[in-house]
Amino acid sequence: MDPAVLREDMVDGLESPTKGVLADENVAVAMRDVPRHEFVDDERAAYADREHEALGTRVLAPSTVARLFEVLSVEDGDSVLIVGAGVGYTAAVAAELADETAVHAVDIARPLVAEARNNLASAGYDGVLVDCRDGADGLPEYAPFDRILLEAAAVDAPRALCEQLAPAGRLVFPRGSQRQRLVAVSPGGDRREFDVVSFDPLLVDGEQSGAVERNRxxxxxxxxxxxxxxxxxxxxxxxxxxxxxxxxx
Structure with missing residues (x-):
């Protein structure tokens, strides 16, 4: 089937009353435009609303991506940092919402950095910068950022990321260890809680995503x-x- 048709069906499902996870029209348009099959090997499975495994990391389900961007609220012209680039799909969605040259992504795993770069280039988003970094340190040389999305759970918002927010910026991350909630934090420390979510923990330097035990x-x-x-x-x-x-x- 034509991938464009599969994308339409995917987004229609996310907007349907049954799921009701996508109401922002800008996010819907972005997800209709990003060729998700460039980031997931199986073309048909790419548009199913479920997670995938790739190189020891989770490729988020489309419904989870929709929830993240509903809270992140990226606007045209925003500078965006994605912490936990993974295979690059969320960075591509951010690139559709903002100028792709203003979207930056980091990941602690070198294989994932290479994968994200290749996938983004294949999908037409080679203007997105992807670098190998400890996510909690952010990307200070490109700060401040209007929006920062942390795709890993942490007990508290990493200090460096908070310091790299623009004055009216927003940091979105899953807060907690066992029971997590999606949280939006402002530079002044104001915090809003949203959906219950389940994410892998933010890795510390030297950890491997496939390790038996992780230090949270x-x-x-x-x-x-x-x-x-x-x-x-x-x-x-x-x-x-x-x-x-x-x-x-």
Whole structure:
């Protein structure tokens, strides 16, 4: 069947009252235009509303992608960062909503970075920049971003990503470990909660997506320790510094 017809059917299903996950017309048009089969090997399966596995990562179901972009609310002219590029499909949807040269994506896994670059080029979005980075560090050299989409669960919004938001920007990510909710965060710290979701955890540097066990809290522990250190003042800080000097002697 013609892929364009399959895309129409896919989006019609997402807009139907039965699913009711897609109401934003701009997102609907973008998803009708992106050739999803360039990102998923099986042409017919590409347009089914289900997840796929590729190179140790999950390719999100179309309904999940629709939910993410409904909350992200990308506008024409926005600068967008996708954290967790995966195979590149969400970056392509973002490129349809904004200028593709203003869309950037990062992933911690080199094989996925190569896959995303190839897929985006094949689909006609070679203007999207994809780089291999630790997602929690963002992409500071291209900041600030009007919209940041984190496609991995975290207990708290990574600090670096919050700092890379434009003044009126928005960061969307799945918040939590076991039970997660889609959350939108503003630079001022305001937070809005949306649907219950289920995402893999944000990987820390050195982890493999296929590992038996993943450390879900290493980065959060590191950030909390840094925040506690920055909040210490007065006698408490002097006491800590004294202990450190004594131990070094």
């Amino acid at each position: 809290t290493t980065r959060e522990d590191r950030e909390r320790a840094r925040r506690r250190a920055e909040s210490r003042t007065g006698w408490e800080q002097r006491w800590i510094e004294w202990d450190e000097r004594v131990e070094s002697n």
